[in-house]
Amino acid sequence: MSSHHRPLLPLLLLLLLSYAGNSTDPSQCSSLLNLKRSFSSADLGTWKPDTDCCGWDGVLCDPVSGLVVALDLSHRVIAGKLTAGLFNITSLRKLNLAYNVFDEIPIPNEIGSLLNLTHLNLSNAGFAGQVPVGIAKLTNLVSLDLSTISLVQSSLSLVNPNLETLIGNLSELRELNLDSVNISANGHRWGAAVAKSTPKLTALSLTSCSITGPIDSSLSKLSNLSVVRLDQNELNCGVPDFFGKLSSLSVVSLSFCGLTGIFPKDVFVLKNLTNIDLSYNLMLSGSLPDIFSDSRLNSLVLSGSNFTGYLPNSIGKLKSLTRMDLSDCEFSGVIPFSVGNLSQVVHLDLSMNNFTGPIPSLLPPRVSELILSHNRLTGPIPSSIGKLEHAVKIDFLL
Ligand SMILES: *[C@@H]1O[C@H](CO)[C@@H](O)[C@H](O)[C@H]1NC(C)=O
Numbered sequence: 414m415s416s417h418h419r420p421l422l423p424l425l426l427l428l429l430l431s432y433a434g435n436s437t438d439p440s441q442c443s444s445l446l447n448l449k450r451s452f453s454s455a456d457l458g459t460w461k462p463d464t465d466c467c468g469w470d471g472v473l474c475d476p477v478s479g480l481v482v483a484l485d486l487s488h489r490v491i492a493g494k495l496t497a498g499l500f501n502i503t504s505l506r507k508l509n510l511a512y513n514v515f516d517e518i519p520i521p522n523e524i525g526s527l528l529n530l531t532h533l534n535l536s537n538a539g540f541a542g543q544v545p546v547g548i549a550k551l552t553n554l555v556s557l558d559l560s561t562i563s564l565v566q567s568s569l570s571l572v573n574p575n576l577e578t579l580i581g582n583l584s585e586l587r588e589l590n591l592d593s594v595n596i597s598a599n600g601h602r603w604g605a606a607v608a609k610s611t612p613k614l615t616a617l618s619l620t621s622c623s624i625t626g627p628i629d630s631s632l633s634k635l636s637n638l639s640v641v642r643l644d645q646n647e648l649n650c651g652v653p654d655f656f657g658k659l660s661s662l663s664v665v666s667l668s669f670c671g672l673t674g675i676f677p678k679d680v681f682v683l684k685n686l687t688n689i690d691l692s693y694n695l696m697l698s699g700s701l702p703d704i705f706s707d708s709r710l711n712s713l714v715l716s717g718s719n720f721t722g723y724l725p726n727s728i729g730k731l732k733s734l735t736r737m738d739l740s741d742c743e744f745s746g747v748i749p750f751s752v753g754n755l756s757q758v759v760h761l762d763l764s765m766n767n768f769t770g771p772i773p774s775l776l777p778p779r780v781s782e783l784i785l786s787h788n789r790l791t792g793p794i795p796s797s798i799g800k801l802e803h804a805v806k807i808d809f810l811l
Pocket residue numbers: 440441443444445447448496497498501
């Protein structure tokens with residue numbers, strides 16, 4: 414039926430491609446070659462002279478203007494320098510240099526000349542030292558990622574400019590990831606800066622940033638916040654009730670923060686919540702509410718906190734739950750029979766609490782790690798254990 418339409422599509426594509434090819438800006442191609450020459454190592458085999466740079470790996474051109482609009486040079490073993498060959502490409506909207514091996518050089522201030530940038534990703538690229546003020550000029554940024562997965566010490570710092578100056582004019586930001594950047598600011602400073610400057614923020618990640626508490630009340634204005642990660646900072650404060658009203662929250666990660674007080678129960682019933690990790694806050698108290706059947710919760714980790722009370726029978730309604738780690742808390746009472754209904758659970762750790770009574774006769778069918786040790790459980794080992802096809806670790810001791 415449609416056979417006589419078929420030749421049209423390849424023809425259109427051909428037209429489009431030749432149009433794009435014809436309009437490539439040759440001076441941008443030579444700038445990129447200059448950039449490549451400034452690298453001491455780089456996995457950029459397709460970047461060759463006398464070829465169209467719009468076809469090179471990691472290079473994306475606008476089909477109409479022919480200008481380079483995105484460079485994704487992540488994971489390309491790049492070391493050496495960033496030079497004018499890059500800062501020349503002012504048509505760039507997205508730049509990703511993540512996961513390269515720059516040798517602890519500073520982020521060049523000239524990056525601030527790429528005024529059209531909406532996405533800048535320098536995560537785990539090997540940069541070190543003070544974050545340059547140039548980035549503060551990139552007022553079109555929607556996403557900024559300067560994070561490092563660092564187990565040793567922070568490699569980037571935000572002293573001058575500080576966080577307030579860096580993001581002061583970045584009012585379009587939706588995603589800000591500064592994991593392991595040394596911000597060293599107290600709660601009123603970092604909280605107020607974020608709330609005031611970036612009203613559209615949906616994801617905030619400040620893991621291991623040397624920030625302290627309190628969690629500033631102005632953050633309650635960020636009504637579209639979906640991801641909040643503040644792990645491994647000595648916040649030493651309570652979690653304000655407004656967290657339970659941030660209706661877009663999907664990921665809440667606050668492990669190792671020295672949190673105190675009572676965690677707002679309402680967070681657990683937020684409709685979009687998928688991951689919550691409050692582990693290793695020894696003085697953080699709380700209890701689990703009744704669960705709604707439409708919960709999307711995927712991972713519930715409260716280990717090493719001071720959560721108390723019974724597990725609600727409604728816990729079996731968590732149909733998406735894959736990981737539940739409630740070890741080393743103060744839970745008590747009987748383990749509800751409904752845990753057998755947690756059809757997706759792979760990792761279930763209820764060890765080191767004060768659970769009593771029998772082990773539920775039905776166990777989650779897909780569980781691979783089931784750890785119930787160090788409670789006060791009694792009665793027989795359920796026979797359903799023989800049906801756990803995926804089990805790799807089971808510990809019922811004591
Ligand atoms: C920057 O662009 C200008 C004009 O397009 C060009 O003359 C110059 O060589 C470029 N610089 C580098 C380092 O590529």
